[in-house]
Structures are given as structure tokens and as C-alpha cells.
Amino acid sequence: MKHDIRRPAPRGALLRAAWLAAILAAIPPALPAEAKSSALAVFGTESGAAFETSAWGSAEALGKSLAARLSGGATASIGLPGAESSGEAGLSAELSASGGRTVALLRVDGGIADGAAFDAEAGSVGTFGAEILLTLNGPRCSFSLSPRLERRSGDEGRTEYGGGIGASASAGGFVLKPKADASWTEWDDGGESLQLLPSFGLSWYPGFPLSLSADAGFRRSWLSSGEVLDELPCGISCYGAAGDRLFFSLDAYALIDLEDGDFSEAGVAGELSLMLRRLSRGELRLPIGLSWDSEGPEGWDGIAIRLGLELLLD
Amino acid sequence: MIRGLAGAILSIALLALAAAPSSGQEAAAWFERAPGAAGYASIRGAAEAAAARLRAAGLPDGLLAARLEEGARKRIAPERLAAALADEAVRYEAIAAELSSRGLLPELPSEAGGLAERAGLLMRGGTALAEIAAALDAAPRGSAARAERALSAVAAEFSIHARFPLAPAERIALAAALAGSALGEERFASLLAVFARYRAEGLPASRICSLSVDILGAGGSVEGVERELQRRIRRP
Numbered sequence: 001m002k003h004d005i006r007r008p009a010p011r012g013a014l015l016r017a018a019w020l021a022a023i024l025a026a027i028p029p030a031l032p033a034e035a036k037s038s039a040l041a042v043f044g045t046e047s048g049a050a051f052e053t054s055a056w057g058s059a060e061a062l063g064k065s066l067a068a069r070l071s072g073g074a075t076a077s078i079g080l081p082g083a084e085s086s087g088e089a090g091l092s093a094e095l096s097a098s099g100g101r102t103v104a105l106l107r108v109d110g111g112i113a114d115g116a117a118f119d120a121e122a123g124s125v126g127t128f129g130a131e132i133l134l135t136l137n138g139p140r141c142s143f144s145l146s147p148r149l150e151r152r153s154g155d156e157g158r159t160e161y162g163g164g165i166g167a168s169a170s171a172g173g174f175v176l177k178p179k180a181d182a183s184w185t186e187w188d189d190g191g192e193s194l195q196l197l198p199s200f201g202l203s204w205y206p207g208f209p210l211s212l213s214a215d216a217g218f219r220r221s222w223l224s225s226g227e228v229l230d231e232l233p234c235g236i237s238c239y240g241a242a243g244d245r246l247f248f249s250l251d252a253y254a255l256i257d258l259e260d261g262d263f264s265e266a267g268v269a270g271e272l273s274l275m276l277r278r279l280s281r282g283e284l285r286l287p288i289g290l291s292w293d294s295e296g297p298e299g300w301d302g303i304a305i306r307l308g309l310e311l312l313l314d
Numbered sequence: 315m316i317r318g319l320a321g322a323i324l325s326i327a328l329l330a331l332a333a334a335p336s337s338g339q340e341a342a343a344w345f346e347r348a349p350g351a352a353g354y355a356s357i358r359g360a361a362e363a364a365a366a367r368l369r370a371a372g373l374p375d376g377l378l379a380a381r382l383e384e385g386a387r388k389r390i391a392p393e394r395l396a397a398a399l400a401d402e403a404v405r406y407e408a409i410a411a412e413l414s415s416r417g418l419l420p421e422l423p424s425e426a427g428g429l430a431e432r433a434g435l436l437m438r439g440g441t442a443l444a445e446i447a448a449a450l451d452a453a454p455r456g457s458a459a460r461a462e463r464a465l466s467a468v469a470a471e472f473s474i475h476a477r478f479p480l481a482p483a484e485r486i487a488l489a490a491a492l493a494g495s496a497l498g499e500e501r502f503a504s505l506l507a508v509f510a511r512y513r514a515e516g517l518p519a520s521r522i523c524s525l526s527v528d529i530l531g532a533g534g535s536v537e538g539v540e541r542e543l544q545r546r547i548r549r550p
Contacts, residue, residue, distance in 0.1 A: 032521070069545075139496030173507075175536070205511075207504065208506065209477055209510030210507055211508065211510060240510050240511075244477050249515075
């Protein structure tokens with residue numbers, strides 16, 4: 001959710017964190033790991049021109065039945081004069097145990113953001129989440145159960161207790177993914193809400209280098225004010241490769257308010273990524289992205305173009 | 315791009331292999347009947363010797379007659395064609411030995427020829443015999459279609475490697491993991507789309523391969539592979 005605001009750039013700690021992460025990402029890892037750092041020029045019709053640098057990395061230790069994974073990174077978007085700036089950093093730790101066809105995973109993650117990365121009107125925002133994911137895998141279908149807790153600080157601070165139950169089953173080149181999610185949210189200003197979201201996803205993995213995924217659900221929210229919101233979140237994504245050097249992706253999403261039939265959020269993002277050079281332990285890519293985001297017919301909307309370099313290491 | 319195109323052409327060729335070569339001394343017959351055979355009379359002895367080696371290995375020599383026909387059509391120089399036939403004979407002998415040592419070489423020469431032709435085409439495309447051997451070992455025992463399943467696994471691995479290059483050891487591990495997996499053969503090709511999806515997201519092919527091997531090897535599914543890969547690209 002982006003807002004059209006103008007704030008002083010948080011060039012301090014977040015930018016330093018981004019550069020530190022970029023340096024760390026460039027150190028060849030000793031464990032199974034990936035790292036990605038990028039430097040992009042971004043121009044948005046609403047956000048203006050900015051230079052964006054980011055670095056994300058992860059490493060994991062794998063045992064026979066236990067695995068631990070740590071990932072983290074930072075992004076800083078430095079706006080040119082008159083443009084908005086933002087920054088965010090996050091860290092995630094996962095511990096998983098597997099036995100037979102059952103996998104149990106505990107994930108804890110946290111992050112901070114400033115500027116327009118989250119909700120700028122809320123100022124600096126901190127997030128914390130914990131999730132347990134229990135999965136039973138079979139050759140043709142799997143089931144999962146995932147209770148979670150999420151906490152967000154700031155003006156729109158809230159604590160959410162939720163859980164989801166889902167299944168996936170394969171049929172030919174398709175994977176069907178029915179899911180149901182429920183959550184209870186307590187807002188720092190005293191409000192409460194209950195949300196139910198049954199949804200259905202479909203992924204297609206044909207015998208050529210392209211995949212398609214689509215999902216849609218029905219979300220009903222009961223607010224403590226007595227109001228009931230009915231919404232339809234939906235999305236579609238497509239990823240593929242042309243040869244071994246050119247990759248592409250296309251994502252589209254919308255959140256439709258069923259009361260008036262208008263969307264309250266929508267976006268489309270496409271990216272072409274050309275591998276410029278294969279390195280001994282990674283590759284250098286040139287990504288070109290174009291996106292459009294909107295907060296509804298009467299809200300914010302804008303187009304953004306991104307172009308730069310990405311260094312991927314493994 | 316060229317590798318991808320070559321992979322696509324080879325995949326189509328593999329699918330087109332509906333009819334297995336017939337048995338008999340077809341190489342010798344080719345020299346008697348084929349219109350362009352006169353130009354290759356100088357290599358007849360070498361070609362018939364190679365054909366005899368195939369028959370001794372339990373394979374129909376029609377496999378070599380097909381290469382003779384192809385070479386003549388393309389006007390390949392006799393010496394080059396003779397060398398290619400010798401290489402082909404060595405390949406087919408090795409394939410027959412791998413099948414035979416596992417009790418998987420069909421007694422019917424036409425069936426044996428069909429399997430050998432599929433394997434030979436993969437090897438001409440750059441597949442190592444070790445990949446085929448690993449897939450044969452990994453495919454479930456007791457199945458009449460064990461060899462076909464193993465070759466389908468190698469073909470799927472080949473099409474992945476053609477677009478997203480893998481190291482030789484990774485190729486062997488992936489072919490074996492597919493052959494020994496709980497997946498139906500019709501799902502092998504889905505893994506190519508999974509590779510494309512997560513390569514587009516920036517994960518290295520080696521990482522996708524190792525996770526696929528781990529999960530398929532443990533009896534997991536393509537969506538299980540997808541779920542693990544999704545974790546790897548998740549940002550906190």
C-alpha cells in the first residue's frame with residue numbers, strides 16, 4: 001500500500017544497513033545460500049525519481065531431519081529532490097523438522113520500515129511475525145496447517161492472531177490449492193475485527209518453461225463498529241524463461257469491494273531480466289520492470305519504471 | 315537460445331519415435347537397395363562389421379541402417395559416416411550392456427531397438443551413459459516399464475539441462491531422483507516449468523536442482539518442490 005507523501009529521506013541507518021548487507025551478500029557463503037544485491041534507477045509518476053539499492057541474503061544448515069535457515073536484508077530508496085524516499089530491513093529465521101512425510105516449520109521474522117515502504121502516514125513501522133507450518137506431503141496431494149501471530153507497530157498498529165488450513169492436489173500439469181484462512185485482529189486504537197478468507201488457487205506447470213498461477217477468494221470482515229466488509233482478492237502471475245538468459249514475469253492483483261463492485265487496490269507488474277554474464281558462483285542480470293498500482297478509482301495510482309543491475313550469488 | 319532450440323528439437327524427435335527399428339540385416343540390405351548406396355561402397359565392410367556388433371549385443375542393426383540413410387541423404391563424406399557409425403555402434407553396445415546387466419534388455423529385437431534408439435538419441439545430444447545408468451538403477455524394480463520410465467526421466471532432465479545448464483553430477487542426481495520418485499511419468503516435464511519459474515525469481519539452477527533431488531528423493535511431489543523453493547525466495 002503506497003501513499004503519495006513527501007518525507008525527508010531516511011538516509012541514515014537504513015542506507016548503511018543496505019550497504020552492509022550488500023557487502024555481506026558479496027562474500028561467497030560456506031553453507032547452502034543465496035544472495036541478491038541490486039542497484040536500480042526507479043521513476044514513478046507519483047513517487048518521482050529515485051535510486052534504489054537492496055541486498056538480501058540467506059543461508060541454511062541442513063541436517064538429516066532438522067534444518068535451520070536465516071535470511072535477511074535491506075532496501076533503501078533514495079529519492080531525488082522532491083521525490084519520496086523509503087527504506088526497509090528485515091530478518092527471518094526458520095527451524096524445520098521433518099520425519100517421513102511430515103514437516104514442521106517454525107518461522108519468526110521481524111522488520112522495520114520507514115517512508116513509503118509501508119504506510120507512510122504511520123511513520124516508522126515495525127513488524128514481527130511468528131508462524132508454525134505443519135505439512136503432510138504425499139505424492140499427489142498435501143495438507144497444511146499454519147497458525148500465526150503478527151504484530152505491527154506505528155499509527156495503524158495491530159496484533160493479528162490467525163491460522164490457515166490448506167491442501168494441494170495435482171491433476172495433470174495442474175496443481176489445485178483450496179485454502180481457508182481466519183484471523184482475529186486487535187487494533188491499538190481499540191478496534192477489533194474478524195476475517196474469514198476461503199480461497200482457491202490454481203497453478204499450471206506445463207512441459208515447457210512457463211508457469212501460471214491464479215488465485216481468488218472471498219473475504220468477509222466483521223468490524224467492531226458493526227460494519228461488515230465483503231471483498232474479493234484475486235491475482236494471477238506468470239513466470240517463464242526464453243532460452244537460458246532471458247527471464248520474464250507478470251503479476252496482477254486486485255482487491256474488489258463487493259458492495260460497490262469497484263476495486264480498492266489493484267496492480268500489474270511486469271519484468272524482463274536479461275542475464276548479462278554468468279559468474280563462477282552467480283550471475284549478473286539487467287532487470288527492466290514496469291508496474292502500475294492503484295488504490296481504487298478515487299485513490300492513488302501511478303506507473304513506475306525500474307532499470308538497473310542485479311548481482312545474484314550462490 | 316541455440317541450446318534451448320536443440321533441446322526442443324531433440325524432445326520432438328524423442329516424441330516422434332513411435333516406430334521401433336525392425337530386426338534383420340538391414341545395414342547390408344541398405345547397401346543392396348538404397349539409391350545412393352553406391353557412393354558409400356568403400357565403407358560397406360566397416361558398416362557391416364558395426365552392424366554385426368549391434369546384433370551380437372541383442373539390438374537390431376536397423377539402428378545403423380537409419381544412420382546410413384540419414385548420412386547419405388545429407389551427403390556426408392564416406393569416411394566421416396564410417397566414423398559416425400563406429401561411434402554409434404559403441405554407444406549402442408554400451409546402452410545394451412547397461413540394459414542387459416539389469417535384466418532390462420527386451421528379448422524382442424524391435425523392442426530392444428526402440429529403447430536403445432531413445433537412449434542413443436539422448437546420448438547424441440550430450441547425455442552421459444552414467445545418467446542413464448543412474449536412472450535405470452533408481453527406477454522402481456519389478457516394473458515392466460522400468461527402462462521406459464528411466465529414459466523418460468533422463469529425457470526430462472535433458473530438457474531442463476538444455477535450458478538451465480547443470481553440472482554432470484547434478485544431471486545424474488536429477489535423472490535418478492526423477493526416475494525413483496513417486497511422480498507419474500507424465501509429471502516429469504512439469505519440473506521444467508518449476509525451473510523456469512524460480513530461475514526467473516533469481517534462484518540458481520544448482521539450488522533448484524539440489525532441492526528437487528532432496529524432495530523428490532524423499533517421495534515428495536512437484537508442488538512439494540515448489541513449496542520449498544517458495545520459502546527460498548520469501549522476503550521477511
